[in-house]
Amino acid sequence: MRHLIDIQDLTVEEIGALLGLAGQIIARPADFRDAASRKKLATLFYEPSTRTRLSFEAAMLDLGGNVLGFASADNSSVSKGESVADTIRMVQCYADIIAMRHPKEGAPVVAARHAAVPVINAGDGGHNHPTQTLTDLTTIHREFGHLDNLTIGLCGDLKFGRTVHSLVIAMCRYPGTHFVLISPQELCPPDYVTERICNSPGCTFEQVRSMDDVMPELDVLYMTRVQKERFFNEADYLRLRDSFILDAPKMAAAKREMIVMHPLPRVNEISVRVDDDPRARYFQQALYGKYIRMALIMKLLNGFD
Numbered sequence: 001m002r003h004l005i006d007i008q009d010l011t012v013e014e015i016g017a018l019l020g021l022a023g024q025i026i027a028r029p030a031d032f033r034d035a036a037s038r039k040k041l042a043t044l045f046y047e048p049s050t051r052t053r054l055s056f057e058a059a060m061l062d063l064g065g066n067v068l069g070f071a072s073a074d075n076s077s078v079s080k081g082e083s084v085a086d087t088i089r090m091v092q093c094y095a096d097i098i099a100m101r102h103p104k105e106g107a108p109v110v111a112a113r114h115a116a117v118p119v120i121n122a123g124d125g126g127h128n129h130p131t132q133t134l135t136d137l138t139t140i141h142r143e144f145g146h147l148d149n150l151t152i153g154l155c156g157d158l159k160f161g162r163t164v165h166s167l168v169i170a171m172c173r174y175p176g177t178h179f180v181l182i183s184p185q186e187l188c189p190p191d192y193v194t195e196r197i198c199n200s201p202g203c204t205f206e207q208v209r210s211m212d213d214v215m216p217e218l219d220v221l222y223m224t225r226v227q228k229e230r231f232f233n234e235a236d237y238l239r240l241r242d243s244f245i246l247d248a249p250k251m252a253a254a255k256r257e258m259i260v261m262h263p264l265p266r267v268n269e270i271s272v273r274v275d276d277d278p279r280a281r282y283f284q285q286a287l288y289g290k291y292i293r294m295a296l297i298m299k300l301l302n303g304f305d
Contacts, residue, residue, distance in 0.1 A: 002300055003112040003119045007130040007170045014304050015170075018134065019141050021295035022288070026142075029062065035298055036065035042095035043069035044087065045122070046102045051264055051286055052122050052131070056099045059293040068095065085114040092117045097300060099131075118300040123162070132263055133166040134296065135289035139281060140220060142288060143259050149176030151217055156182075156224035156244050156269060158189040163263040164224060168193050175202035180218060182211050184240045187226065211244070215253040221246070223262045223282075225269050247271040254279065261285050 004010065010018070025032050041060040045053050048071070057067045069091075084102070088111045091098060098115065100108050101122040108121035108128075123129040141147055152171060154164050158181055168189070171177045179197055181189055188207065197205045208214055211221070226237075226244045246260065251274060262270060262282040274280050 001116075001118060002304070003108075003115070003121075004130050004296065004300065005108050005112055005119070005121045006128050007133045007166050009130070012173050014299075015134070015137065017304060018292060018295045018299060019138060021298065022138055022291045023142075025291050025294050032063060032294065032298075034064040035294075036060060036063035036301060039063075039065040039096045039301060040094065041065055041067050041069075041297065042091045042098045043067060043071070043122075044091065044098060044100040044102075045069070045071050046100075046107075049101055049122070051289065052101065052129075055286070055289045056120075056122065056131075056293055059290050059297060062290070063294055063297060065096075065297075069099075084110050087111075088114045088119070097297060120296065120300070125162075129162050129166055129263075131289070131293055131296065132163050133170050134292045135285060136163070136167050136222070136261065136263075137170060138288040138292045139259070139261060139285040143281065144219070147171070148174040150174075150219045151178045151180060153180040153182055153211065153214060153218040153221045154189075154224075155211055155221060155246075156226045157187045158183040158193075158224070159187045161224045164189070164222070165193055167222065169196055172196055172200035172203050177203045179203070179205040180214050181205055181207045182209075182214065182244070183207075184209065184226070184236075184244070186236070211246070211250060212253070215250055215258075216255065218254060218258050221254070221258060221260050223260065223266075223269050225267050245269055245271065246274055248273050248277075251277055251279070 043053055043056055053071060060067050084107050092115055097118045099120045099122045100111055102124050105125035108119060108124050112119045121128055121130055158164050197203050223246055259279050259281045264282060
């Protein structure tokens with residue numbers, strides 16, 4: 001039995017197998033409509049979610065399975081003080097696989113220790129979000145056909161963004177990756193992220209304060225929200241925020257083959273005028289999230305061999 005708590009739980013070969021299976025599902029969805037027949041997925045979401053929860057539920061339903069669970073801790077026995085361990089021991093009596101989101105870092109690790117069925121981390125605090133990373137990898141692979149030798153621009157909140165941290169860690173396993181880290185000084189990535197790049201053979205990075213000068217060199221631009229609440233004063237936020245808003249003039253400087261990604265939800269960091277640009281892939285990215293979760297559910301239920 002396997003769990004997915006951290007993207008590093010998967011080998012490069014296993015990620016490749018998941019991407020391959022997702023590609024088969026995209027090409028022939030009818031072949032997989034009974035792949036999880038009579039199986040049940042429990043979605044235990046201790047904090048609000050739209051895309052991730054619905055993506056998991058759609059994935060299981062498209063595999064012919066069923067879904068149960070809760071979308072808020074307030075709607076469960078958690079509100080009565082039930083521990084994560086006890087919740088897992090109870091839910092595994094009714095489900096074959098569990099997807100769990102929790103505001104506390106490490107909660108899915110506790111769940112996996114007490115589970116007799118596979119546990120998928122659907123996000124734990126600011127720590128990990130491995131299925132979002134798989135979604136990101138799927139999007140990049142579908143667009144370019146490979147994951148190596150790419151220039152990846154990461155823009156916005158690089159300090160607190162768990163999706164950014166997980167994607168960097170994942171992409172460091174593919175040689176020739178060059179990261180362009182675009183953020184205000186206040187939101188630079190933590191040291192462990194840049195140290196991981198430095199310690200990964202064949203991977204490099206540069207840090208810049210504006211996307212304007214680096215747009216022409218990017219293969220991927222991964223946008224995140226610059227959050228007003230992260231600044232000590234509003235003046236600094238107002239001074240910097242426009243440097244991290246993607247609009248049509250900035251897109252004009254980019255390669256024709258570049259793609260724009262975003263984990264969503266978007267606020268104002270991408271102009272709605274960019275939505276009609278064929279390089280905008282963030283809504284397609286959300287769709288790929290369903291397919292890769294279908295592949296992951298199948299592999300965890302049936303084995304990677």
